[in-house]
Amino acid sequence: MRIPGSLLSFLTVLLAVSAFAEDAEHATSLIDFEQSVPYPKFPEDGPGAVALTTEWASDGKQSLKIDPGLTTVFEQMSTTDWSAHSLLRFHFKNPSPQTVEVGLEILDPLAKGYWNRHINAFGVLPGEQAVDIDFSGGLWRSELNNKFRGDVKTPIDLTHISRFAIENRGKSPLSVDRIELVKVKKLATAGGFAFDFGRKGSQVMGQFLGVDDGTAYDASRGYGLTNGASSLHNDMSYPTPMLGDGLHWSDGFRVDLPAAGKYLGLVAFERGGFWGPGEDTSYTKLAMTANGAVVHHHDFSRDGMQFQFQDTDLTEAEEIIDKLVWPAHAVSRFTFDAAAGANLFKVATEQELGFPIRVAGLILAPDTDAGRAFLAEHEALQRRTIATTFTPQDRGRRADGRAAAKKLTCAPMAVGEQMYPHDWPAASKDAPRITIAAVPGQTAAVQLGVYAAKNATATAAAAAPKGPSALSAPRVSNGRYLSQRPYGTGAVWIEINNYRPEPTFTVGPQISRPVLVEFTIPGDAKPGEYTSEISVTAAGESARIPVTIRVVAAKLATIPIPLALFNNAVPFGPEYTDEATWWRLQESLLREQASAGLTMVTGGPGLGLEVSADGGTITGDRALKYLDLARSLGMEQGALGYGGFVSGVGSLPADRAKVARTIDAFEKAHHLPTLYMTAYDEPTTPAERTAALERMAGAKAAGLHAVGFTSADWADPAWVQLVTGTFAPACNLHDRETFAKITALGSHPWSYNQGPDRYGFGIHLWRQLSLGCEGRSDWIGTYVMGFAFYNLDGREPSQACFAIHKTLGVLATPQWLSARQGLLDARLLLALKAVKPDDPVFARIGLDGYCKDREKWTDAEMESVRTTVLDHLAMKR
Secondary structure, three states: OOEEOOOOOEEEEOOOOOHHHHHEEEEEEEEOOOOOOOOOOEOOOOOOOEEEEOOOOOOOOOEEEEOOOOEEEEOOOOOOOOOOOOEEEEEEEEOOOOOEEEEEEEEOOOOOOHHHOEEEEEEEOOEEEEEEEEOOOOOOOEEOOEEOOOOOOOOOOOOOOOEEEEEEOOOOOEEEEEEEEEEEOOOOOOOOEEEEEOOOOOEEOOOOEEEOOOOEOEOOOOEEEOOOEEOOOOOOOOOOOOOOOOEEEOOOEEEEEOOOEEEEEEEEEEOOOOOOOOOOEEOOEEEEEEOOEEEEEEEOOOOHHHHOOOOOOOOOHHHHHHHHHHHHOOOEEEEEEEOOEEEEEEEEEEOOEEOOOEEEEEEEEEOOHHHHHHHHHHHHHHHHHHHHHEEEOOOOOOOOOOOOOOOEEEEEEOOOOOOOOOOOOOOOOOOOOEEEEEOOOOEEEEEEEEEEOOOEEEEEEEOOOEOOOOOOOOEEEEEEEEEEOOOOOEEEEEEEEEEEOOOEEEEEOOEOEEEEEEEEOOOOOOOEEEEEEEEEEEOOEEEEEEEEEEEOOOOOOOOOOOEEEOOOOOOOOHHHOOHHHHHHHHHHHHHHHHHHOOOOEOOOOOOEOEEOOOOOOEEOHHHHHHHHHHHHOOOOOOEEEOOOEOOOHHHOOOOHHHHHHHHHHHHHHOOOOOEEEEEEEOOOOHHHHHHHHHHHOOHHHHOOOEEEEEOOOOOOHHHHHHHHOOOEEEEOOOOOOHHHHHHHOOOOOEEEOOOOOOOOOOHHHHHHHHHOOOOEEEOOOEOOOOOOOOOOOOOOOOOOOEEEEOOOEEEEOHHHHHHHHHHHHHHHHHHHHHHOOOOHHHHHHOOOOOOOOHHHOOHHHHHHHHHHHHHHHHHHO
16 A cells, blocks of 8 residues: 655645635644743754743634754643545744744654654744644654654554654754644546556655556556656655655556546646656657547656756746656646547657656546646645745845845855845955965966845856966856755755856846856966956946955875765766767766866766676676776875665675676776775664675675775764775764775775765865874765756755756856865865974864864854965975
């Protein structure tokens, strides 16, 4: 059985009437907060309180006020049997100007341990409102994108809810009142159907009939698949449970309708997949037929997954549905001539790539007033659900001394600093002269925030620097906005996604925009001062910002460990474009990463090395060509199989020793760096660690260079045994002693996902090297899950370092710009250490703050350290 029920199904502002509210049959008070009952807070020693208050109430005299960062648990309920109801309704007051993300956990008697409870999140808009959680068919256990991870594989028992908890993840207090259970009527009309297609065990959206891969046509039921279906292994419940997954019909889908006549329909498809390459779907044309006649068709492209949204620029979260979600799922209405009795629907595509196309939902209704209303209500339900699953959050910065722009304002920003459409400038006047430090062979950058009092088209330009050497004109780019979300669901916001190398862009009172100016400093540039000027014009106004570039003759050090971004290569195979273009993009990515200081590659689609079934041979011409190119650019300290090269330990032949000998001989024959392979990815539960131990048995002794991704857990003997048997355990959560402890076990300590930003790749990396870290990889080089430029599908969002545009090529993101700054900091520190190991700057950085003092390291503080290091290097020369 599939699990019906829409989690986080819709959000309604108080006093607004929703379709469900109109149809509500009965509301039962679960908790009214009128009794003086203590509510616990977690963490117990955390700042703030969870307390009853009379400051606001949606009903009665009291509500519960929860301070930021705190969780409270509800155990005293009017009933623990929720099975006769459909919705859990919260009444909230959010006094802040920004959407607050709220974590939700629901437990039954079997929910022992974290992974056996229901875990989710939603957003609460500013003001007073009701938020409804639809549990009409059940609740999964574990996280939304990692369901049933614990040892209990059945849904939460709605007849025995033991407790539930909410967490205020915002920055201001949040009040909750009148928690209710609500029973609602089914949306229905004569002859109308709403089908939600998905794999067996996945969630069915409330108000829909679930169809899984085993739902064969049955006359007594009146609908079903005519020859089975296939689906992905994983499913999603977002942006709605209907849109999040689907089925590929092997033949067709039959629906028995009561009478012939004109019918209306709405169809939606699922094309993005859950994990990434191999699960997405591309094609040139799609047609759906009803009883042999085409009733819907649309064009797509073989590279649509990569480029459909490459030119999208969102400036308001309210645009997400129509500019992103609807196009991604090709949501379309249609009409057809229904037959009395059997009606057969089929879908066909042309030039398909990836997993075959999946139908997510199909809604049918007679072409009558009632039928049109039925269809409209279902479409409205999808929109409401999306608005709750991804509640809009305005992150515009307008406080702390910021003021609206007067005419045209250009204010300096830290390179890589994120920006939001509704930002106001931090300075009321144009930027003064900007001075930046640079070294030969690197890119020096200036980032400006551009703000305008009126909507206008702006143009930025910059002159070629004048100084001791001839330098070329800089590249001018502007930031493009797209959506971003947290790890699961909840608040969704708009931020800069990538920088386009174009000087013209739009600005206005509701659209601030960053401009990036990149100066290329050649390797033979003479030291000294260079001057340039950046100009911005818009609607008859202009701003001019003088720039001084101080070039210091410092030789950068090479980072001495394998250091990479996961999926550092082009995120699609050559079949999506021509071979020459694919290699041009690969080289562009490699050159940028190598120039910045990365030393290892992890690959991507099309770059696999295939180990034969007997473990005796390895093949992969494209991978060899790629590794040769990487070596020529200096990225030769390792090749970690994450998207390319040698796959995980678990997929290798059983004779580990033979495989290790084959890999060693292959490396030597082709002059390759060490070929690392993945071992495991955060095994947390006892079952997961047992499976990882079985998979790793004998791997280290055989000589396989396996890297296992984990977090330090020294209290668990199974974890200690696991890292002891792993060549290179890579820790995410850890402390400064971890590296020495792992070394003492005879393994090589790595780290992963430490933050690819200026601090993470600068001060933090320097400290890691000092503590004995021997390798590191960070999330993520390029988009790999679902649609590129999208971030609302796939297992998790991608704050990627690079985006790939079909015509503009490789685009940098704020993440990469910040990471590049950090890599320069680390390489300068290494260079200074080589010539002056006792320099006072190293004591200033220290090691005591490792994993503790990130907030201390503002961009200004890190810039101060860089200036000091450059001054000291200049003196040594």
